[in-house]
Amino acid sequence: MLKIGLIGVGHLGKIHLKCIRLAREVYDLVGVYDADAELAARIAEEYKVRAFGSAAELIAAAEVIDVVTPTSTHFRVVKQALEGNCHVFVEKPLTETLEEAKELIELSRRAKKLVQVGHVERFNPALLALGEVSVQPYFIEAHRLAMFNPRGTDVSVVLDLMIHDLDIVLKLADSEVSEVRASGVAVLSETPDIVNARIEFCNGAVANLTASRISLKNMRKVRLFQRDAYISLDLLEKESQVIRLFDADATGIPERGQQFPLETPRGHRIIHVDQPPSGPVNAIQMELESLAHSIREGKPAAVSIEDGYRALSLAQRISDAVAENQRRLPHPQS
Template sequence: MSMLKIGVLGAGHLGKIHIKCILMASETYELVGFYDADPANAQKVAAAYGIRSFPDMDSLMEAVEVVDIVTPTTTHFELARKAMEKGKHIFIEKPLTHTIQEAEALVKLSEETGVKVQVGHVERFNPALLALENMPLNPMFIEAHRLAIFNPRGTDVSVVLDLMIHDLDILLSMVPSEVSHISASGVAVVSDTPDIANARIEFANGCVANLTASRISIKQMRKVRLFQQDAYISLDFLDKQAQIIRLFDQSATDLPDTDLMELDTPRGKKLLHMQAPDIEPVNSIKMELESLATSIVQDSRPPVSIQDGYHALKLAYEIIGEIERRSVLI
């Protein structure tokens, strides 16, 4: 695969991590440089990583094929629009944009320009989730808890956009059905927007999801549990572990070789199999950036497409709207 020229917009906390990961992906990308609006920070980053700091974003965009946008969400739309109009492929951090209208405009523009766009929903590349790649999924109930210790850095947006959006993206990638009903509630405890939120999402195929997100927890947790007709799956995104418990008929042809336990059920004898799949450690940010390069070279759909980013954002805003509607009634 020939190397793609890439430039990074934004060299804050996450931007620096992206720079490190791109430098590690040296067989895929040639890091041409970066642009940061703070000249003092730009100077420090250029010296620390031995890379070029561009004086403005236009000159950076002109010099690359791929633009990596790691700036505050409010700036995403303008930067992505500019890059697309120049025919540049884009990696853009989540959430896709600040508003739904902006997201809709970018989706339309991506279709018109034909550029590849990947949204940084990094949990899709979490080893715990990757361990399910060959597992037939048909969840009918999903439960997710995403709890974080209080950090003032992220409180300018609702916890739904800050944390829950990760699980909304995962949920939409797992359930091949339209959302039919949403009920949600949330409370602003220490900031102006909800710090803790719960949403119940019902799908047309009968699947129900119950999601909780909090940024005022005393301990961290990032867990998703899936229940389907023949299996219970538990994923721990924080400890990067997965556990799969499956039920088989005795006559099943795809029985595992070991660790089978007989179980009497109202529908006769079944075989229970518990498995903790081997988890391959990966650098998730490096992996998501590399997967964009693959989709550019192969002209295929990026694993987390701009449409995926839009659908997660739209669902997040529907939940926020439901929380606001409920708080007006109280």
């Protein structure tokens, strides 16, 4: 088993702590550290683990460090862990700035240590259920809506919520970004609370994303349109649906799913609707375990530090586009 230490035991940190405990076949939890010593002591007592007096002490005792601290501290903590010869799991976003992310990429390469970024939606059952389904979207539409919560409003909704979908879109489109247009507005906080972005890729694919943290209901949906299929992902309900159109005499129509006849100008065709099974999973536990397997097998991390950089880079381009668009708007008359 790999010796793992947890840095940051706030709301999300406690969830990670429980998941590390569940991943007992691959991890041995050596202890925790938090800048709030009282909080760390309280959590250590509650979960019967050791609270270390400093991050350096914990890093020295571990092989893997799980970083669940505020984004503003990610660069410093991850750098310290890598310099301490540890592999790292760090919650999204990777860092506050691209310069910090670039430095960590170089450091991880020199140290020959893996860094996995916590883009947890990669492990959502709705996405995993697609399995061997060929995904080559021409158009992607994503809506991520959340009810207002003051926690997380220190950054814009792009880094708070949209970045989840940016990582998914970059993975699915599998192409370099050619153009970004975006608009947004701050409603209840000092940074944009709702943002819409249009992303064009070099391969011709287009993505339209909306993220809001001032909605009256929660929604996390991604829709993919491609030449041979319409794919719907409900990341909140953890369900997926694949709809295809086949010729009536086509071979290879999947047995699973439902078929509906359709008369078209091209003759009789069949609509095939499939809802791939998606069993319940603990996504955070799964992503933490995937890092352990990558370390053991000498393989790249499931969500690499480079993936984290690409998502952060696109988030920055969107934030810049929002800011530029706001500068062009006329100021309201007082």
